[in-house]
Amino acid sequence: MAVQQVFCTIIFVVTILSNASAQDSTPSPRRQPKWCPVEVQEVKPYRVRSGSRTECRRACTWNRFCCEFNIIPVYTTAYRQVSRQEWKCCDDTVPCPDKTVSVDTPYKGIQLFADEYPVPPLPYEYDALEPYIDERTARVHHLGHHAGYTKKMNAALKAWRDEVGPGVGLQSNSILHILENLDQVPDKHRTAIRNNGGGFVNHAIYWATMSPRREGEPPRLPEATLATEIIANFQNFSNFQEQFTNTAKTLFGSGYVWLSRNPREQTLIIHTTANQDSPISDKLRPILVIDIWEHAYYLKHQNKRPDHIQDWWALVDWGQVKALSDWWAAYDAGHDEL
Amino acid sequence: MLACVKLTQRVASHPGLLAVAGTRLKHTLPDLAYDYGALEPTISAEIMQLHHSKHHATYVNNLNVAEEKLAEAQAKGDVTTEIALGPALKFNGGGHLNHSIFWTNLSPNGGGEPQGEVLEAINRDFGSFENLKKKMSAASVAVQGSGWGWLGYDKENNRLSIAACANQDPLQATTGLIPLLGIDVWEHAYYLQYKNVRPDYVNAIWNVVSWENINERFLAAKK
Secondary structure, three states, rough: HHHHHHHHHHHHHHHHHHHHHHHOOOOOOEEEEEEEEEEEOOOEEEEEEEEEEEEEEEEEOOOOEEEEEEEEEEEEEEEEEEEEEEEEOOOOOOOOOOEEEEOOOOOOOOOOOOOOOOOOOOOOOOOOOOOOOOOOHHHHHHHHHHHHHHHHHHHHHHHHHHHOOOOOHHHHHHHHHHOOOOHHOOOHHHHHHHHHHHHHHHHHHHHHOOOOOOOOOOOOOOOOOHHHHHHHHHHHHHHHHHHHHHHHOOOOOOOEEEEEEEEEOEEEEEEEEOOOOHHHHHOOEEEEEEEOOOHOOOOHHHOOOHHHHHHHHHOOOOOHHHHHHHHHHHHHHHHOOO | HHHHHHHHHHHHHHHHHHHOOOOOOOOOOOOOOOOHHHOOOOHHHHHHHHHHHOOOOOOOHHHHHHHHHHHHHHHHHHHHHHHHHHHHHHHHHHHHHHHHHHHHEEOOOOOOOOOOOOHHHHHHHHHHHHHHHHHHHHHHHHOOOOEEEEEEEOOOOOEEEEEEEEEEEEEEEEEHOEEEEEEEEEHOOOOOHHHHOOHHHHHHHHEEOOOHHHHHHHHHHHH
């Protein structure tokens, strides 16, 4: 008994030491720390219409009463419970860096290994993108399509991981790393991972790079460093926008139009992917995307894709685009605490 | 002088005369054999109207444009442009062909069981109509992105076959199968009514499928 215990302890210590030394290098096919998503509930105030009051616009001439009213909405503050996602370390054998990762953006978490990825919540309410993207579309797009891809991706990952069994390999990595090395996924699982893993990540980037627009907001433009890069690659912002729009108008079938960084050449390029293919699989770093699948716009615009493209430009949040660009830089530099 | 020019213009724009003069005829949007609302509740009138008068019409227009450009390029001997027009001809030509077949495949009097010689072929090649329905529905639902599910006739081997094509790739040019029944699974074909639930749409469409038309196509294909 004692001999066994000593033996086990030695094995345990050796394992921990060898793991610890491999801990801080960039993800590669070996055991990674395991993060689990945790839902955090929070009570947040919001403005809600409680009623209205009338204001006399024109008094009648033949009596003392009011003939024409303006209806002025009256707002009050209400509170609602909002849930947010955080990632906490949940595997004892491989300790995580000493941090909780907060997912304030839909794509944060794709670089972490998880048994089951949750559907990332939108960073805004479903009706917040009105009138550019209608609430109904936002709901079905997120809760129907994005959630569907997430579920099927989790099932495909599980099938693959169950088949291979415990141990290191591409399957024990994050979905981001798997998409980067899609050609190494076994044939049997590759299509499912490509379509559903792609759908999971592509939509996360789509939601993340848009934000609600306030009435009377001035036109949105990229900030200094990103603007300089766009000018360097496309001569000026107007050219870039035109090229992007034309590419989106002429893309055939279902797919996406991307602005991605080519990290090897440090250039920005506009390109397309079909269906749910991801630029990540082409070793690119996507920072802006428009979803051109008909489900992204059909309820509101029907066949008029150019109108969707125009509305989408109004929602592009260049601050978020820059944040995503910085996030990729940190990922490529090998930081775990993204 | 002006009258002469105007007369020439009127004469030149007459389709019959153009054909006589050796100019290519333009493609036109075929009429539906039924009202936009005739396929309710399976396919809503709104979808039918958009699908026919907007989507199919756009394919027809763009096909005409592409063919004109092709003719110009051919006249100039510009092979590079001819080749570059390939994708546009495939998309829009395929779109026009596919939808022209689709409208005839559907009918307000459709649904029910297959009839005629095609029924024998279905039983022979699939065991039963139920089995065909199951397999073809599965193939149509499984199309990634935009495309079509098809029931086609393999003339060489004299058997029916199920196939799926991406985007507007035309069945015969892509696989050699002769199209008998197509199910359009582009999102525009069902989204307004069924949203993301494509399986519901594919299951429902069997209620408006015209076996008369499919049988006609089958008999014509066998000749």
